[in-house]
Amino acid sequence: MEKILQQIIDDNKKYAEYGNVATYIPELRKANKNDLGICIVDMNNNIYEAGNCDKKFTIQSVSKPITLALAIMDSGKDKIFSKVGMEPSGDPFNSIMKLETSKPSIPYNPMINAGAIMITSMIKGKNNEDKLNRIMSFFKKLSGNENLSINEEVYMSEKLTGDRNRAMAYLLKGEGVLTENVDEVLDLYFKQCSIEITVRDLARMGVNLASHGVDILTGKRLIDEEVSKIVKTFMVTCGMYDASGEYAINVGIPSKSGVGGGIMGTVPNKMGIGVYGPSLDEKGNSMAGIKVMQGISQQMNLSIF
Amino acid sequence: MEKILQQIIDDNKKYAEYGNVATYIPELRKANKNDLGICIVDMNNNIYEAGNCDKKFTIQSVSKPITLALAIMDSGKDKIFSKVGMEPSGDPFNSIMKLETSKPSIPYNPMINAGAIMITSMIKGKNNEDKLNRIMSFFKKLSGNENLSINEEVYMSEKLTGDRNRAMAYLLKGEGVLTENVDEVLDLYFKQCSIEITVRDLARMGVNLASHGVDILTGKRLIDEEVSKIVKTFMVTCGMYDASGEYAINVGIPSKSGVGGGIMGTVPNKMGIGVYGPSLDEKGNSMAGIKVMQGISQQMNLSIF
């Protein structure tokens, strides 16, 4: 198995050349463009790895489905989806336009930035610190990694350059959709995006979604079954930004990507997959990472369709 | 099993009240708003039915994934997707806007009208009659129903009132994307939409997609395996117009609806489902039909996620 993974890594490393590391958050520019790593964890906790599987990187948008799960468990499906829609938007992740043209003026879905910011604003807690602790605790449990922490440089960098996210939040505030303090919500959101992980963390979170929310190690339920289904559905319909449709066709595995270069995949009842390759295509997905996912899906016949 | 289906029909019949039969094609107004029927065909050709399962209705947009399969087999995936995109659009099925704002100016996906018209224009044939014969023959084989035919009244009605589809076709022609004669392409498209079917026909087409393209009766391959996967993926990401995301969450079965009131569902490796309920919600999906699909999915645990 690890031989197969190594082969897939070797075959697809070249695609990194055609992309670029994210530049809009200055700290992300420091990534090594040619890194490529993978980890698979199956339902029996077998772990398979290849490539740069120890590299740490920030989770970025891969955090969106996880925080969504926590928010639904906090407030219930009805409340959450009165504030954020369920439809793919066909637009880039940071698009503002549909916020204006659609009625009601709620974000199209929780995977675009506007929607993810709304979701973060609905995480429960006495204050922002408490909310952050609850988020961190949830990520730690789901990844089985007690040592998860925030990359302070990336967090500061996001905060300094997050004007477009600020614009979205103020627009939502102006529409009366977002009711919390904008600065606090964004602070929380930037921190959530700056959690530092490895492909192993992603694979383990993925397998705990594949198991419909039951921790494969402890047998404890971490996510309600229905919530885990909701999360995986969004990963198919809007997990790869405005390339989700093409990815669903070519790969067919519920997945979420982030501009840090990570991809988390989850094959229901089978396995979780973590991939890291910081060279991005123009839509913000890992260039070589997508190719690796495609290779794995085809070789192991993992498409859900 | 049929008892369960009957129960689901009985439970959801009331939802027809909240919708309306399609009015934009005058002939469709003649439908009986309260009709509701279902048919399931499993991989062993067991057939289960309940409700108005003998009612004939026109296939409308449910024809889109089928014609797409034929077109991909005719011309290859690369050619087809150079003319039609793969992404959900977040817009209504007859939206024109994205044709203008997106570059290249190709339809977002083959499930919206503009995309489906492009797909029909790429069906091979010596002339329009030959193309129609090829389309009809494909629908007959896939449904196992040699008697499929076109409802002439509906076809004439669509032709008379199809100005918005004409607008889309001319826009695509003006952009150089559509290269065939507009009148001929639309004539073919209106005929394809006017094929008359029952829920049994839908269920059988659905099960032949569930079997990855092999006819469950004859064992003959009707659709390439990869093509059948592509078709099912589009049914998840854009099969229910701009309610596809919500439907994927609540139902989780690859499905395609039409304004005639039909829904075709396909559960990979398990079954095909046909539902008919002509009372539509504002997005163009069968009001009670969606509820029936939701009931079936939950009772039988059919979500693919």
Next chain:
Amino acid sequence: MEKILQQIIDDNKKYAEYGNVATYIPELRKANKNDLGICIVDMNNNIYEAGNCDKKFTIQSVSKPITLALAIMDSGKDKIFSKVGMEPSGDPFNSIMKLETSKPSIPYNPMINAGAIMITSMIKGKNNEDKLNRIMSFFKKLSGNENLSINEEVYMSEKLTGDRNRAMAYLLKGEGVLTENVDEVLDLYFKQCSIEITVRDLARMGVNLASHGVDILTGKRLIDEEVSKIVKTFMVTCGMYDASGEYAINVGIPSKSGVGGGIMGTVPNKMGIGVYGPSLDEKGNSMAGIKVMQGISQQMNLSIF
């Protein structure tokens, strides 16, 4: 005076280099890119000319304000503006998007193609031939040129390549805004756009608008005073496509341009101006023609602001 005009022509001829003759109507490609001519007719019928003032070219969009005047006199201001709006759109002349997003779905104004097609559809007449005769007769009276005729090659070329205009017309038809036969309306519209003129014709039409609708030669009223004001207002707010705002600032003369290379200007109570320069900028306005208008406005202090 003619010396001044000659100087302005000489100074601005070079700008033709930076543009291109229209290509989307094949016949228009035959124009000589470097032609540049001007004619001014003042209220006392003094005529001043310089450059290629005898060149014939097709009127194209410069016909829009003239046909608008006829339509308002045919049906009244209220009826006309229930079908076409009064607002500049900020979009290119052939944009379709706002037809979809705005409610009601009427064209933003009569100077964009969709609006002009609607206006032409409201010209009165027993049949299309009668309508054409009425249009031609109005253009002849307003220009004082009994010999105006249609360039058949350009007309055929527009007809062959007018798919985008067809798209707009069918969209308006589908919305129930356009009620006439689409093919007939477009035939009339393409003919109206193919009327062959010289800068002298434009200048004379312009001066008859400057005189608030009274023929400066015969003293006969050709256009109602209020209608002439309406027409001039549209020439300021939307006469130069989506460069109207900039043009109003730099030139300040009510003007209408066409992709044939013509510009008709009208300085209230003072003069009419015709300019011809077929090399267009990317918005569809005569490249050198705009510079000539700017030169005249500044030298003679003609801005209405």
Next chain:
Amino acid sequence: MEKILQQIIDDNKKYAEYGNVATYIPELRKANKNDLGICIVDMNNNIYEAGNCDKKFTIQSVSKPITLALAIMDSGKDKIFSKVGMEPSGDPFNSIMKLETSKPSIPYNPMINAGAIMITSMIKGKNNEDKLNRIMSFFKKLSGNENLSINEEVYMSEKLTGDRNRAMAYLLKGEGVLTENVDEVLDLYFKQCSIEITVRDLARMGVNLASHGVDILTGKRLIDEEVSKIVKTFMVTCGMYDASGEYAINVGIPSKSGVGGGIMGTVPNKMGIGVYGPSLDEKGNSMAGIKVMQGISQQMNLSIF
């Protein structure tokens, strides 16, 4: 003359019924919906008044053309219009959409909020206090009213509820168009909008634009002639929000309205007009105020077209 004005006030007072005072800035709700006042100042400093001509109200968007004049004189036409466009947008004053779809991502014009915020950000000054002093000083000179001051309640109310303006500013900041500190720019902008005036102040500012920038009392040049022309042009093409086109046709006087209920009109070489009527139509213009302007224009034949 004052009899005519009184008659026009009496005739149009009823229209206030069909509108509402602005509610999105809470302080503005306190206005008396039925107030209606007018002041005209001609080039010889004759002053004519009728109705509630002593009522104080906040200037709101009527400040936009004035600040624009100052900004152009501060930095030059080229610099200013590299950051803000010249075209009417066809969209509501607080629209964000075109900021996203247009390239470059600069506001369409200085009369919509996004553009006006950019203009305010370009006013020169050592610090925000100095900038405010320069703005106030310019408004005082132009209105000949040394006592102009800021309504602190309205300013605080705008600041508290200005989230949509914040969204625009952060979007412009994120695009690199706005380079100043967002909070400081908005503070300045909210103060500029909260300047308290009467119709007399508006009429005097209007007449000093009618005189092409020369103070009609002192003979001193306050605004460059070209700048005064630019400002009046914007008042025609985008002075009345997305009703500018209709207003230009029905009134034909360069004008600017504000949600405080004010309208400033300027008839080149003739007069300045100030109108106040806080009951607004749905586009944000004074309901009765527009009718008053229409009455004046028709009775005195003031249209510039």
